[in-house]
Amino acid sequence: MKQVVLASYAKGNPKPSDFRIEDVPVPEAGAGEILLQTLYIAVDPLIRFSLDEKLLSGASRMELGATMVGPTVSKVVASNHPDYAPGDFVEGRTFWAEYAVVAPDRSDYRGPPRKLDPALAPVSTALGALGGPGQTAYEGVVNVGRLKAGETIVVSAAAGAVGSMAGQIAKALGARAVGIAGGEAKCRALLDLGFDAVADYKAPDFADQLKAALPEGADVYFENVGGDVTMAVLPLLKRGARMPMCGFIAYYGMGMEGPGPDHLPGFYRHIMSKGLEIKGFAGIFAGPKALEDIAGWMKEGKVRFPESVVEGIEAVPQAFSSVFSGHDHVGKLLVRVAPET
Amino acid sequence: MKQVVLASYAKGNPKPSDFRIEDVPVPEAGAGEILLQTLYIAVDPLIRFSLDEKLLSGASRMELGATMVGPTVSKVVASNHPDYAPGDFVEGRTFWAEYAVVAPDRSDYRGPPRKLDPALAPVSTALGALGGPGQTAYEGVVNVGRLKAGETIVVSAAAGAVGSMAGQIAKALGARAVGIAGGEAKCRALLDLGFDAVADYKAPDFADQLKAALPEGADVYFENVGGDVTMAVLPLLKRGARMPMCGFIAYYGMGMEGPGPDHLPGFYRHIMSKGLEIKGFAGIFAGPKALEDIAGWMKEGKVRFPESVVEGIEAVPQAFSSVFSGHDHVGKLLVRVAPET
Missing domain, CATH: 3.40.50.720 (NAD(P)-binding Rossmann-like Domain)
Known part of the structure; x- marks a missing residue:
């Protein structure tokens, strides 16, 4: 699979060359873990905080060579955890990679991946209007x-x-x-x-x-x-x-x-x-009232959520950088990594 | 009587020379008005906002030559208003002057002069702990x-x-x-x-x-x-x-x-x-709960209010300027213009 790693710390606005695409084996789900196939990556400007060599405040710093982390929508392809089954759609904080292994019981502060109902709304809205x-x-x-x-x-x-x-x-x-x-x-x-x-x-x-x-x-x-x-x-x-x-x-x-x-x-x-x-x-x-x-x-048609979608994991570095340089997209900029079905 | 007028707009920190002491007749109380003898003037740093030639925002600008305005404690010496009698102590927004005429029914946004109970606390506290x-x-x-x-x-x-x-x-x-x-x-x-x-x-x-x-x-x-x-x-x-x-x-x-x-x-x-x-x-x-x-x-002795008192209306320009240049006083800096009795 392909993944995006940090090649150099950002100076000013992030550039595509701050990142590198790598080919690595698809990871395997161990005990209590699930294997996710990434469908959508949201290029979140807040990720910028983790990209300073000398951290400015708050965020935890990415290590050079590490796989980039961010909000994604994924499909479960293998599960060793009772709450998740292959075919489930989930939203969570995983990797800029085509596949990711996650341990729901020891997830980060965002909690375990949240299961989505694809009948309620397109799963990509979990990164937007309902995310x-x-x-x-x-x-x-x-x-x-x-x-x-x-x-x-x-x-x-x-x-x-x-x-x-x-x-x-x-x-x-x-x-x-x-x-x-x-x-x-x-x-x-x-x-x-x-x-x-x-x-x-x-x-x-x-x-x-x-x-x-x-x-x-x-x-x-x-x-x-x-x-x-x-x-x-x-x-x-x-x-x-x-x-x-x-x-x-x-x-x-x-x-x-x-x-x-x-x-x-x-x-x-x-x-x-x-x-x-x-x-x-x-x-x-x-909170739940917000979602409701x-x-x-x-x-009621009172709120619409425009998405701009670009294709393929190779597009992530350019898409992320464009957020800071003033791009022409309206609404949420998503990278579609794989089709939903 | 003596009064302090604005001689020039402040540039940076106010200086004593931005003000001028003038001798003018004591004003007389007309219909509905009261004549106050100023006892204490509080040199309030917020007054600085009114002293810019080109106003920066919010405050209303003092005119050159106008008598300076600010918080005072005074004694009523003559009254043509039913709510005030000679000998009453009041707190309000009057002038940097030895006497002031005020019309309680058409006072500014701070409302009519507030009557003080000298038995409750020294009247100067109306400019401090209780003001x-x-x-x-x-x-x-x-x-x-x-x-x-x-x-x-x-x-x-x-x-x-x-x-x-x-x-x-x-x-x-x-x-x-x-x-x-x-x-x-x-x-x-x-x-x-x-x-x-x-x-x-x-x-x-x-x-x-x-x-x-x-x-x-x-x-x-x-x-x-x-x-x-x-x-x-x-x-x-x-x-x-x-x-x-x-x-x-x-x-x-x-x-x-x-x-x-x-x-x-x-x-x-x-x-x-x-x-x-x-x-x-x-x-x-x-609000009243705060006063209470x-x-x-x-x-209970839990709150004390230190006052530093300097004497005489001529001391006001220097006292006001010292607030900005870092003086050695602790607590509220008051100018005593006249004795209470």
Whole structure:
């Protein structure tokens, strides 16, 4: 089988050449273990945290030569565990590899692989609307952001997997949703998804577009980005606005310090003068009510989850790198490693 | 009478020469108005926000030549209002002047002057433990910080009026309190007030002192400062820590940007990797329960409120400026303008 290993630690944005494709034997399931065939790999930007030679904080560092780890949907092909049978579909944190052996009883913090019902929804949605991105969007909008009907939310990286869900969940709750994305195609796609207004951060008149989209300001800022985009959003937040933060893609390639000037004084000034509330969250499962709500909204047609699919495990390094360099995909970027049947 | 007017807008830290003392006639109380003799003026750092020629955000700008406005304790000397009688003591937002005329029915957002009971506590405490600083400290520790018994709080600018109250309120709640202040004298004063440990930000081994004071990290960071102090605190916060922010004295003289490098990427990284919760608040009255609790703790001897008093209205410009340049006072800095009797 083929697998993707880390060839060199990332400097700034990850590059395809930071990874290497290797041919290795398919592993065998030992006692208590299951053998999974990988169907879909989600190229999750949070993986970037593990790719620094000198870790910046929190994440555990990947070793050079190690097989990359990340969220996948797989099919069970062999099982030595009573809870799993060949043919079962599962979602979990496995490897960037065509096959993986997992011991459900000694899995990592994400818990044992979660079994999926392919009759309920396409199994790939376990990496999207009903998986990490949907759960994250729900947590940020509902639990952290406490968005209410009639309020306005502005979402950065709105064309991404989490952002596009966040805007649609806001609409389903009866709020007004404004999306920030790069390029006309993505902005059009957001309007198609039901966003009330958009602002194109690659356009020269971005700041004016954003002001026009937020004539009365915003109650919630769903933060995925940081940097220039956030500097444009902050003056438009209302007094007492909430800022759920689930990422900062503009800073992923930096350490603790970026090139000057120092924007922290201005950030503090906004926090104080507006009584802003900021809370970081990630990798949080919002709970069963989130799954129920999202599944319900999808059935009512209120929430759609765009997927962009590229083919083959060899495509993973390029797909992962493209997340940081500003690609043209809308929604979740998935790599299909094998067909479902 | 004498009054203090704004002579020039502040550049960086306010200087005594930004103000001018003027001799003017004592004003007269018209219909519905009261004439107050100023007893105490509190030199409140938040006033700095109104002193920028080009306003940075939020505050309303002082006009050049206008009489400075701020929190005072006064005695009623003449009254054309049924709720106030000569001899009453009041706390409110009046002027840096020996006398002031106020119309209680058309007062600003802080409401009409609040009558004080001189038998309950010295009237100067209305500017301290039972006034803005006490209310602000309570709001930050109890309502925003949600500090619980057994947890640890670290307080910056801990020798200031708000900070010294915050640490003592934390102790009264059964928590562990660590204070950050500049200089050995202030640090000793904090230990005298009951803080469990201190770190001197002017000492060359400040970072080591802070680590030693927080061997298991902190659950709450009561933020008054920003800058280098905060950069040293952030790595010591626990997962899920709360950061009530009521000021950022390190940045008051700056606009939206300070000299590089940019510390915002690192700030974001801490927020995300630890799931920090940050909330700005100021000028908030925590409510009657706060007054009741603080008064109770003072009676039990659990909370003391150190005051440093300088004499005479001419001392106000120097006293106000000293707040920003790092003075040697502990607790609330008050100017006594006239004796109580």
